[in-house]
Amino acid sequence: MNPKSAATGLPPGLGNAFAFQVFNSSSWSLILGTPMLLFFKSMDASAAVLGATVAMLPLFSALQIPAASFVERAGYKQFVVRGWASRSIFILGIAIITLLPASVSTNLRIGLILLMLACFAATRGISVCGMMPWLTQLIPEPRRGSFVSRDMMCSQLALTGTMLLSSACVGAFPSNRTYACLFFFSYISALISVFFLRRIPDVPKVAASTSRGHPPWREMLLFRPFFRYVSYNVVFNFFVSCLSVLWVPFMKDGIHKSGSLILGLSAFSSIICALSAFTIGGLLDRCGSRPIMAVGSAGALLSQLCWLTIASGAVEPHLWILTLTIAIGSTGYTILGVAGTRLLMGLIPSMGRSHFFAISSVATSMTVGLMPIVWGFALDAATRTVGAGFPALLPGWRWTPYSLYYAIVIMGTLLAQFLRRQLDEPRSVSNEEFLRILLIESPARLASRALMPLRHLRTP
Structure with a gap:
């Protein structure tokens, strides 16, 4: 038995999924993230x-x-592993193109890299279709919250480390060879x-439909719990x-912060996301997704309101204010991401699972x-139209393109809350029970774990 999986109460061998997520996140963040840009x-x-x-x-x-019409015939694991192995070839192609001599046209090199990226994204888009159905069938419902939270934590930690590494390399050795080494x-x-992906346990093949007709996409989309989730x-x-x-x-033009500070705050955000994902898993499995999503929504709205006051000039952008705002927002968005994924895994029926996940992912x-x-x-147009902004009725408040945008985001997030309240979840606790667990039981458990090492110091 895989000791890591046994320790977390997850199926044996599933610890390989966390190792896969670390190296997978590190890989794609270099190819499609800031280093490539x-x-x-x-x-x-x-x-x-x-x-x-x-x-x-x-x-x-x-x-x-x-x-989605082919993944169940091939089997989830085989379909995903083949796709992930195939897409790695295009990453190697990007690294080789990066080393082409300067005599090769710049436009040609850009075009070749875009072609490799398109092939990479297409292969990934096809193969990822089997990932969520595979994991949903593999992980029992009472442990899905713990798995999703740990999976996101591994991803965020990998992104943090990769971003810091690439930033240090590019800052110390700014040349094409540095980018080639990163790729x-x-x-x-x-x-x-891919090595760790192969070690994740397989699941029995789902009986593929023998019908030659098209899948009932419309009926799937209009399946009420699923339609409400996709709409939200x-x-x-x-x-x-x-x-x-x-x-x-x-950050750069509105409040004139340096690029190094922006990278540092991005790394800080990833660390907060990882910590939030790590702590929320057990609470999700005990309380359900909907009550947790309400807390995440409150955090997201609070951070948006803070950004609005900063963008309007009502609050000075001191470093501690920026750090606190980012911490609140990172926590809120992470909670929403983890809880939303768990909710989706629970409301999709087993029949046509790959098609449901495909619709949700594509939307x-x-x-x-x-x-x-x-x-x-729209931001470019608003900047040309509004310029430096115009004063509002409130003293010290100024409507700039940035503050207008944050106001729009807040109104949109409030609209989404109406849809969030309509989400279906068969097993979730009441608001009163959730508050009791959140405010009484969870702090008590946390204190017990913190004091556990001190028990060994007691005299017999």
Whole structure:
């Protein structure tokens, strides 16, 4: 028996999933994250190229829809492992292209890398279709919250370490060879992730439908608990995706913070996300997802309100205020992500599971992929129209493009709360029971664990 899995009460061998997540997150964050964007900027790539790079992964997730018809025939594990192994080849191609001599046209190198990224994203979009159905069938319902929280914690810790490593390397050795080394590191991480992926236990094949007709996509989407979840997720991400476009320009141009501080706050945010994910798992399995999502929503709204007051000039952007705001927001968004994933795993029926997950993933990915582009164009237009902003009725308050955007995000998040309250969950505690567990039982357990080492110091 895998001791790590046994210690956490998860199925034997599932500890390999956490190791897979560490190396997988490290790999894709180098290829599709800040290092790739910085490399493109070093070659004077246009904003359109940067936008295409950011939107590529979520947009290619639409390939899960046609792939869902084949994943159950091949088997979840076999389908995912083959796809993950295939996509690693394109990472190696990116690293090799990065080392091409300067005599090769810059536009040609950018075009070849975009082609490799497109192949990588397409392969990932197809193979990821089997991941969530595989894990949902493998993990028993009472332990899903613990698994999702630990999985997200591993991902956030890997992102933090990778970001700090890449930042140090690029800062010390700013050259194409440095980026090539980072991309080769991404390739090695991808190979190691496949090794651990193969070690995750398989599940029995789901009997594939013998019907030659098309899956009932419309009936699946309109399945009431599922439709409510997808509607909430789309509306919430429609507005919150604005923050991915807004944060860096606001920090650099709005309150004039340095790039090193922005990277440091990003690393701090990932650490808070990891800690939040680690602590929330057991509470999720005891209380259910809906009460926890209410707490996460409150944290997200509070952080948005803090950013609004900073952007309007009502509050000075001192470092401790920025740190506190980021900590509150990171905690809230992490709670929403973990609780939402657990809720989805529980409300989807076993029949057609891969198709349900494909619909949910594509709906979210298309929103997250397309809306930042729209919000970016709108921010440029608002900056040209509003300029430095205009005063409001409140003293010390000024409506700038950034404060207007944060106000829109707050209104959108409030709208999403109406949809959140409509979500279905068969087994969740009442609000009174949740508050008792949160305010009385959980602190008591935490104190007991903290004092446990002191028990050995007692005299017999």
